[in-house]
Amino acid sequence: MAPKKHYFTRTQDSRTQELRKKISDTLLSTQTNIDEVEKKVSSFEKRLEEILDRLDDLENRLKKLEELLE
Amino acid sequence: MVVGIAIHSYRGGTGKSTTTANLAVMLALYDKKVATVDLDLTSPGLHVIYQVSQSIMKVTLNDYVFGRAALEDVVIDLTNQLGLPKGKIYFLGASMKPEEIAKLLKEGYSEQFFKEVTRQLGEAYGVDFVIFDTHPGLNEDTLLAVLSSDVSIMMMRMDKQDITGTYVTAQVLRKFNKTSYVVLNMVPPNMAKAVELRSEVSKLLGIPVIGVVPFYPEILQHRSRGVFILKHPKHPYTLRIKEVVEFIINNIG
Numbered sequence: 001m002a003p004k005k006h007y008f009t010r011t012q013d014s015r016t017q018e019l020r021k022k023i024s025d026t027l028l029s030t031q032t033n034i035d036e037v038e039k040k041v042s043s044f045e046k047r048l049e050e051i052l053d054r055l056d057d058l059e060n061r062l063k064k065l066e067e068l069l070e
Numbered sequence: 071m072v073v074g075i076a077i078h079s080y081r082g083g084t085g086k087s088t089t090t091a092n093l094a095v096m097l098a099l100y101d102k103k104v105a106t107v108d109l110d111l112t113s114p115g116l117h118v119i120y121q122v123s124q125s126i127m128k129v130t131l132n133d134y135v136f137g138r139a140a141l142e143d144v145v146i147d148l149t150n151q152l153g154l155p156k157g158k159i160y161f162l163g164a165s166m167k168p169e170e171i172a173k174l175l176k177e178g179y180s181e182q183f184f185k186e187v188t189r190q191l192g193e194a195y196g197v198d199f200v201i202f203d204t205h206p207g208l209n210e211d212t213l214l215a216v217l218s219s220d221v222s223i224m225m226m227r228m229d230k231q232d233i234t235g236t237y238v239t240a241q242v243l244r245k246f247n248k249t250s251y252v253v254l255n256m257v258p259p260n261m262a263k264a265v266e267l268r269s270e271v272s273k274l275l276g277i278p279v280i281g282v283v284p285f286y287p288e289i290l291q292h293r294s295r296g297v298f299i300l301k302h303p304k305h306p307y308t309l310r311i312k313e314v315v316e317f318i319i320n321n322i323g
């Protein structure tokens with residue numbers, strides 16, 4: 001006998017729609033302060049920029065050091 | 071226990087499908103059984119990376135959702151085709167017919183579907199992981215996929231639009247107490263060298279960064295010629311994918 005195959009049976013009761021409703025409600029009731037988001041992201045980018053500059057600086061100095069040693 | 075993982079991103083083209091396929095193959099190389107499900111319904115792309123032609127996908131996920139076909143008729147076992155020495159890779163493809171896509175989005179998407187397909191894949195194939203390659207954005211359907219999975223992995227590029235969108239998405243996911251992780255993809259090589267990158271992004275988003283994957287032109291060129299890490303086992307990209315997989319196995323499995 002071949003093993004039983006697996007079918008999907010959709011149930012339409014409200015319980016299976018619970019999460020969808022919660023997502024919809026949550027999205028609709030979200031109050032995003034876009035200025036604050038912008039501020040956070042901008043300061044993150046500034047920090048990252050500083051980190052990259054430092055890394056750049058370090059690499060340049062390493063290169064110079066190597067040249068001196070050659 | 072089967073673990074459902076949703077690969078998600080705020081924007082398209084962040085590398086969801088590429089990452090899904092490569093993570094799945096790496097998990098298989100760790101002897102795991104993995105099912106990958108193409109849920110980017112409006113622009114499916116996983117089959118391209120796996121080199122599965124549409125003609126082989128006679129029966130799709132759409133048929134399963136509407137009870138027209140059994141799971142066993144949808145699942146394609148790619149283990150041999152990919153030449154995997156161990157583990158298992160299964161693929162569940164979605165229809166590319168507009169009428170089918172519309173119908174599925176309108177009536178078929180439910181929490182019950184995600185739970186059931188995950189459970190049945192465990193029962194029928196003994197899979198350890200089900201990875202859902204989702205459609206990008208902060209829309210209801212995608213959030214349903216993300217929130218119905220056990221964990222979500224968000225792919226993010228390091229540009230302002232992506233960072234802002236991911237930040238907003240993270241705030242929504244927090245309201246649902248969703249276990250989420252971030253993988254940074256296509257990171258400019260100079261930025262990937264900064265050791266602080268991981269902690270800075272984690273701090274901003276309030277979500278752990280479990281992988282930093284630089285931009286490699288070879289990946290772009292490799293497009294639709296199979297799963298990259300199989301062809302380039304020593305490439306630095308492969309090592310970055312390996313790191314993410316080790317995190318998954320040790321912390322999520």
Ligand SMILES: Nc1ncnc2c1ncn2[C@@H]1O[C@H](COP(=O)(O)OP(=O)(O)O)[C@@H](O)[C@H]1O
Nearest residue numbers: 082083084085086087088256284285286289290
């Ligand atoms: N780390 C990377 N470096 C270079 N190119 C990448 C990288 N990750 C993905 N890509 C390329 O980016 C493009 C979009 O990737 P894809 O996986 O299709 O994104 P999505 O599924 O999110 O739309 C593809 O051409 C892919 O080869």
Ligand SMILES: [Mg+2]
Nearest residue numbers: 086087110115
């Ligand atoms: Mg895709």
